[in-house]
Amino acid sequence: MKPGLVIVGGSYAAMQIAASAREAGYSEPIRIVSEESILPYQRPPLSKGYLTGKFAAAALPLRAEAFYRDNRIDLVLGRRAETLDLRAGTIMLAGGGELAFDRLALATGTRPRPLPVPGADLDGVLFLRSLADADRLRAQLEKAASIVVIGGGFIGLELASVAAGLGKSVTIVEAQDRLLARGVSAQLAGFLADVHRGRGVTLRLGTTIQEIRGDGGQARSVLCSDGSALPADLVLLAIGVVPNVELAASAGLACQDGLLVDRLARAGDPRVVAAGDCTRHPSAFAGQLLRLESVQNALDQAKTAGASLAGADKPYETVPWFWSDQYDLKLQMVGLVQGHDRHAVRGSMEQRRFSIFYFRSDRLIAIDSVNRPADHMVGRKLLALGRSPSPAQAADESFDLQSLLA
């Protein structure tokens, strides 16, 4: 028997690589090595319903233990892969122990980007990535009165939404002059800014942090670039993530803000695949290399990686999609808005039920939907097929978008 496949990582991509490899007929041993000591679990609820108790811990695992057992997937939990020797085909585990492999999958994910200011290590300054982080945050959220969220991206806005819903005083500090500057249009970002302000959240845009001040080791206030100090007994750092590529890079695999993979999720070496947040892949849809941070990317790229391990070609070509829930808003986004030169609104922004269609040279490139899932669903199909309504058709609710799929 061959030593088989070792998968490093313990989240969506790790689970799905194993599942898809088995589905595609890979029959050698499979081991998943994860630093966390629990079954792979859902992360999106951690910044939403899990914090309020609405989403139960029992519902977090992506798959039951029986799934791994039935598919002969061994879980090596609570162990960190420390060094990788591609030539020897071995991984050394922290604390001792070695795993041999002839196929390797890297699904190492990301870690929160640290904030390089004094006081970032005080008590009451928290990140959110893992379930353990969420449990800490949940415990402190309860007793906190004034919360400063640093970073106006999705995690920051979702946390602000939860905290404001609990009646806390919430301020979001964002270095850019608008929210969600990295991946969301100014139109949607402006709408969300109004929604948050309407819920009593203070937005400090174009503002950076100089220092987090405390006493007795506990955070008490956040000192901003304009000299103002915001009282805070809880500071949430949500300024993005850094891909975990150290293991790959140390073994000589090419990395460039992400482990570089091809459209079959192969990472340079014929024995190695990779998937999820840690990778940068050539996107046929975008016509460029992308590093995406999403459940969709992790699962769909992992399906490709799993197939590749079994010798099947299943190029990763899914149109990217994302979701977020804030207050009573269901946000669903498909495609990529960067580079749009025109947009059209379908529905009513005042009634908070609308979709924004984005075009580049009259070609549809993305749709952001707020409380309009049907537009999102038809949008996924339109973008996958490369079909576009005209901007006028997109804005006309009497025009049936489904008719373009026929």
Added chain:
Amino acid sequence: MPAVVYVLKDGSERRIDVPEGTSVMLGAIQNNVPGIEAECGGCCSCATCHVYVDAAFADKVPPADAIENDLLSGVAAERKPTSRLSCQINMTASLEGLIVRIPDKQSL
């Protein structure tokens, strides 16, 4: 607790006790019933937990709300009048023996 009968793609059946208040989707995930993917974890964002509810239970299962109905327009397999998202059906005693059929695919 009430049982759900999941009819798999190959026609075989899995009968599973699902606690009241737990969704038909979660009952499948926690018991390793294949064919329900639930990529969004039950927040009604992805339409990958599609099932067909047996006609005998059509009147017993509460109807889909507007959001679910919208999402059903985009399921990967054929949408039928009996199509539902299993994350939106919570088990109750009156649904004892609920039969749901799993479609041939959940993603495009």
